[in-house]
Amino acid sequence: MRSLPLIVASLSTAAALHAAPMPRQAPRAGRDASARVLIENARVRVYRTTAGALTGVDHAPGVIVSLDDSAGAKAGSAVWVNDAAAPPSTANLRGTIVIVQPRSGAAAPPPAAASKPGDAPFTGMSFTPIFDNDRVSAIRARMEVGAREGFHTHASDTIVVHLSGGAIEDTADGRTVVNRWKRGDAEFEALGSSHSARNVGGAVDVVLVVLKPQ
Numbered sequence: 001m002r003s004l005p006l007i008v009a010s011l012s013t014a015a016a017l018h019a020a021p022m023p024r025q026a027p028r029a030g031r032d033a034s035a036r037v038l039i040e041n042a043r044v045r046v047y048r049t050t051a052g053a054l055t056g057v058d059h060a061p062g063v064i065v066s067l068d069d070s071a072g073a074k075a076g077s078a079v080w081v082n083d084a085a086a087p088p089s090t091a092n093l094r095g096t097i098v099i100v101q102p103r104s105g106a107a108a109p110p111p112a113a114a115s116k117p118g119d120a121p122f123t124g125m126s127f128t129p130i131f132d133n134d135r136v137s138a139i140r141a142r143m144e145v146g147a148r149e150g151f152h153t154h155a156s157d158t159i160v161v162h163l164s165g166g167a168i169e170d171t172a173d174g175r176t177v178v179n180r181w182k183r184g185d186a187e188f189e190a191l192g193s194s195h196s197a198r199n200v201g202g203a204v205d206v207v208l209v210v211l212k213p214q
Contacts, residue, residue, distance in 0.1 A: 068095030
């Protein structure tokens, strides 16, 4: 999971696949609470909020990622809805959520050597598809303690929604930094960006939302 160049936002924790974070009690939304914009660019808008506190969210399709366990959805689940500002009751949303709304617009073609999530050389990582449609692919990913992801170039714009938090050492453009993520953070990995990564903390769980060209 990467961080250069990325757009970062904060409140909770970290990256990639099977095991789910510890169950958390779903917080209640305040009446006047509004969604916080974490990422906004030509390709996507990402919010963090609580279910029922959707003021400020665009009436547009998107992916809703649950950060809390609830009766109808476990932490790390992700669903596609046609109107993220008015999701159907069948979505069973409770507690803290992250909303990823792709924006229409042509994306540049990927570099010839670019790879999809899970295609780069790695150790100690796992990738599990959640769903796929004509706009996005959603993937649950996990980096175990000491996991490594080899140098690779992103074939798509990808949003990383951190479910657990953790510390990821990231190397890009000859520079190495340690990024410390919290649960509910989101990062934008741009199409064509290149890096390698190593988990230098505890296991990291994330949901990856891969944007498709429009």
